[in-house]
Amino acid sequence: MSSQGNFDVVRKDIVKLLKQPGYDDGSIGPVLVRLAWHSSGTYDAETDTGGSNGAGMRYEHEGGDPANAGLQHARVFMESIKTKHPWITYSDLWTLAGVVAIQEMDGPEIPWQGGRTDFVDDSKLSPRGRLPDATKGADHLRWIFNRMGFNDREIVALSGAHSLGRCHIDRSGFEGQWVNNPTRFSNQYYRLLLSRQWKTKTLPNGVEQFFHYDEDSETELMMLPSDMALLADDTFKQYVELYAKDKDVFFEDFAAVFAKLIELGIARDAQGRITNTDNEKGGYRS
Numbered sequence: 001m002s003s004q005g006n007f008d009v010v011r012k013d014i015v016k017l018l019k020q021p022g023y024d025d026g027s028i029g030p031v032l033v034r035l036a037w038h039s040s041g042t043y044d045a046e047t048d049t050g051g052s053n054g055a056g057m058r059y060e061h062e063g064g065d066p067a068n069a070g071l072q073h074a075r076v077f078m079e080s081i082k083t084k085h086p087w088i089t090y091s092d093l094w095t096l097a098g099v100v101a102i103q104e105m106d107g108p109e110i111p112w113q114g115g116r117t118d119f120v121d122d123s124k125l126s127p128r129g130r131l132p133d134a135t136k137g138a139d140h141l142r143w144i145f146n147r148m149g150f151n152d153r154e155i156v157a158l159s160g161a162h163s164l165g166r167c168h169i170d171r172s173g174f175e176g177q178w179v180n181n182p183t184r185f186s187n188q189y190y191r192l193l194l195s196r197q198w199k200t201k202t203l204p205n206g207v208e209q210f211f212h213y214d215e216d217s218e219t220e221l222m223m224l225p226s227d228m229a230l231l232a233d234d235t236f237k238q239y240v241e242l243y244a245k246d247k248d249v250f251f252e253d254f255a256a257v258f259a260k261l262i263e264l265g266i267a268r269d270a271q272g273r274i275t276n277t278d279n280e281k282g283g284y285r286s
């Protein structure tokens, strides 16, 4: 069933669903990207647990992790696609939706392969707390992303996804958008990080973030403490400068690193068939 042709039909249906005038900035693209990232970013290379395979976010253990607050909106939107194409696994659907959304929002084309299963092996459940904490600095970012297998340059490239979407006070406790046009993928995040005077402010809920008032668009833009950490660390900063200067290098690096993210924990043979899951039973081979 899961032939490439069918995936193309699903891609088209995801595209049709992206524009949602009543939702945020008129598109569910950003929250779909976050869904793909959070479903994959639980990976731990040492124990080979977590990752997109299994779509664990369907269950309270992972779905109810405070780090995933708000992603139920993305999952509900994806449910109509799953109902229409019941053969696709949630783990394939959520990762595919992320790459389709990025491409449709003017981002790079990201290589994507299907074949993930939705079988959850209890012994492979990832504990909560594996996703980054936005109040923390460079050491924390390295600790989280090195665990997945990413280096400094890849950490900075991945962070450029914050040219999309916004923070919601009722989800993460932070509030606002990083860039002026949050439904267009670009290197604007790095450019703004470097070129604006970011000041701290404390929100009514006691959460501290950074802000800059953009006179031209009369919009207040924001940065998380973890975004600012990319400026405070010299190695990270050198890549922020690179990506701010060269959009093509950023797009190329981002496509490669996002493709790596959604493949974490998945081993494939030369034909692209996943070899570390038992496709017959739809479960892990242990």
Ligand code: DDH
Binding pocket: 030, 031, 033, 034, 037, 070, 132, 133, 134, 135, 141, 158, 159, 161, 162, 164, 165, 166, 167, 168, 169, 171, 172, 173, 174, 224, 226, 258
């Ligand atoms: Fe992020 N992110 N993210 N992020 N992220 C939030 C929103 C979005 C961190 C914290 C937050 C990545 C890395 C980090 C997206 C993509 C990616 C929010 C706000 C917080 C907080 C959530 C809310 O209130 O709705 C931190 C910390 C890190 C880090 O340490 C590096 C990465 C790697 C990606 C990626 O996609 C590759 C996107 C998109 C959003 C906007 C979601 C939306 O609903 O809009």
